[in-house]
Amino acid sequence: MAPPLLSLKNVTVMRGDSAALCEVNLEIAAGEHVCILGPNGGGKSTLIKTITRECYPQPREGCAISILGRERWNVFELRSLLGIVSPDLLASCTTEATGRDVVLSGFFSSTRIFPHHHPDPELVTRAEAALDRLGIAHLADRPLTHMSSGEAKRTLIARALAHEPETLLFDEPSNALDIAAQLQLRETLSKLARSGLGILLVTHHVSEIIPEIERVVLLREGRILADGPKAAILTEENLSKLFNATVRLGQHDGYFHLY
Numbered sequence: 160m161a162p163p164l165l166s167l168k169n170v171t172v173m174r175g176d177s178a179a180l181c182e183v184n185l186e187i188a189a190g191e192h193v194c195i196l197g198p199n200g201g202g203k204s205t206l207i208k209t210i211t212r213e214c215y216p217q218p219r220e221g222c223a224i225s226i227l228g229r230e231r232w233n234v235f236e237l238r239s240l241l242g243i244v245s246p247d248l249l250a251s252c253t254t255e256a257t258g259r260d261v262v263l264s265g266f267f268s269s270t271r272i273f274p275h276h277h278p279d280p281e282l283v284t285r286a287e288a289a290l291d292r293l294g295i296a297h298l299a300d301r302p303l304t305h306m307s308s309g310e311a312k313r314t315l316i317a318r319a320l321a322h323e324p325e326t327l328l329f330d331e332p333s334n335a336l337d338i339a340a341q342l343q344l345r346e347t348l349s350k351l352a353r354s355g356l357g358i359l360l361v362t363h364h365v366s367e368i369i370p371e372i373e374r375v376v377l378l379r380e381g382r383i384l385a386d387g388p389k390a391a392i393l394t395e396e397n398l399s400k401l402f403n404a405t406v407r408l409g410q411h412d413g414y415f416h417l418y
Contacts, residue, residue, distance in 0.1 A: 161188075161189040161190070161228075162189065162225070162227055162228025162229075163186050163187060163188050163189060163225075163227075163228070164187045164188065164189045164190075164191065164210075164226065164227060164325075164326050164357060164359070165185065165186065165187040165210055165225075165226055166185075166186045166223070166224065166225045166226075167183050167184060167185045167186070167209075167216075167223075167224050168184055168221065168222065168223040168224070169182050169183075169184060169219070169221045169222045169223070170182070170183045170184075170185075170209070170216040170222055170223075170224055171183070171216055171217045171219065171222070172202075172205050172209055172214050172215070172216050172217070172381075173217060174205060174214070178381050179202045179205035179214075179381050180202045180205055180206060180209065180216075180381045181202075181380075181381040181382050182382070183202075183206075183381070183382070183383060184383070185376065185383065185386070187359065189227070189325060189326070189357060190325075190326075190355070190356075190357040191357055191373070191374065192352050192357065192358045192371050192372045192373050192374070193358070193359050193360070193372065193373070193374045193375070193376065194360045194361075194362065194367075194368050194372045194374070194375045194376070194389075195359070195360070195361045195362075195376050195378055196362060196363065196365065196368070196375055196376065196377055196378070196401070197363060197377060197378035197379050197401060198363055198379060198401065198402055198403075199363055201363075201378050201379045201380060201381070202378050202379075202380070202381040202382075203330070203331075203361045203362075203363070203378055204245075204330055204331075204361070205381075206361065206378070207243075207245065207328055207330045207359075207361055209224070210226060210241070210328065210359075211234075211237070211238065211241065211243060211328070212226075212232060212234050212237060227240060227325070234268075235268050238268055239322050239324070240324055240325050240326075241324050241325070241326055241327075241328055242316075242318075242319030242320055242322075242324035242326070242327040242328065242356075243319055243327075243328045243330075244312070244315045244316055244318075244319050244327070244328070244329050244330065244332060245328075245329075245330035245331075246330065246331055246334050246335075247330075248270065248315060249311060249312070249315060251270040255302045255303075255304060256270070256271035256272065256302065256303055257298075257299065257300050257301060257302055257303070258290060258295065258298035258299050258300070258301055258303065258306070258314045258317075259283070259286055259287065259290070259299040259300065260272045261303050261314050261315070261318055262286040262287075262289055262290060262314065262317050262318045262321050263276075263278045263282060263283065263286045263321075264276075264318065265318040265319065265321050265322060266278065266282050266286075266321065266322060285321050285322075286317075286321050287299060288321075289317040289318070289320045289321040290314070290317045292317065292320060293313050293314075293316055293317045293320070293347065294313075295310065295313050295314060295317065298310055298313075298314055307340070308335045308336050308337070308340060309336055309337070309339070309340030309343060309344070312332065312336060312340070312344060313343075313344075313347065316347065316351075320351075324356075325356075325357060326356065326357035326358070326359060327351060327356055327357065327358055327359070328359045328361070329348070329358070329359070329360045329361065329362075330361045331361065331362055331363070331364075332344055332348070332360070332362070332367065333345075333362075333364060333367055341367075345367065345369055345414075348360070348369050348371075349369045349370065349371055352369060352371035352372075353371060358371070358372070360372060365393065365398070365408075365415045365416060365417050366414060366415065366416045366417075368389070368393075368414070368415060369413075369414075370412075370413030370414065372389060373388065373389060374386070374387065374388060374389060374392075375387070375388075375389050375392040375393060376392075377392060377397060377401050379400075379401055384397070384400065384401060385397055393408065393415055394408065395407060395408045398417065406418070
């Protein structure tokens with residue numbers, strides 16, 4: 160069996176003077192489709208940064224963390240196995256880099272192609288194939304700053320796919336997207352999940368949870384409130400507690416929504 164994507168045991172991660180994650184125990188299998196759901200400030204982005212080794216847990220007795228079966232990683236090697244799409248990444252892409260260059264930058268763990276980068280023809284071919292897979296080959300020569308929010312987000316997904324990762328990590332993927340772009344993004348996520356890729360979706364929007372997501376983890380104030388099959392976890396009682404508000408839950412064509 161493949162080692163789990165993530166295994167956290169009694170993990171606490173500090174951000175400043177506060178615990179963004181507090182004594183978290185969580186295991187996610189390789190290839191699994193999982194959603195981490197919770198309000199803003201609940202620790203979701205810190206969890207992503209812990210997986211990508213931007214944040215580290217407090218060293219303490221009984222604490223352990225492994226990613227893809229290993230406790231120690233060369234960060235560049237790890238990121239070649241994980242495709243990451245996050246608001247931080249989008250905010251970093253503020254240059255005139257073209258769609259092709261943004262995708263190519265994923266091979267160098269950067270956000271553009273710098274003078275010391277020398278992508279060979281094979282990498283260019285792989286980058287263009289990733290753009291084509293997302294149906295955005297026409298954006299190869301367009302500067303990212305001249306794209307719509309939806310086009311830019313799909314370009315970042317192509318960047319995440321270019322090195323053929325085992326798992327895709329999406330942090331608040333529909334942030335700043337209009338309704339049409341959100342619907343297009345959901346369809347893209349569903350196709351990627353059906354292709355066999357592992358999907359870890361981190362969001363505060365119940366409506367972003369695609370039908371292919373099988374498991375939901377509720378995270379609030381750095382602690383896991385509930386973890387289990389989607390149908391059992393997405394209840395009005397659980398979500399009202401999670402968001403500290405009285406909510407009603409609806410469902411249509413495999414998608415959930417709150418009102």
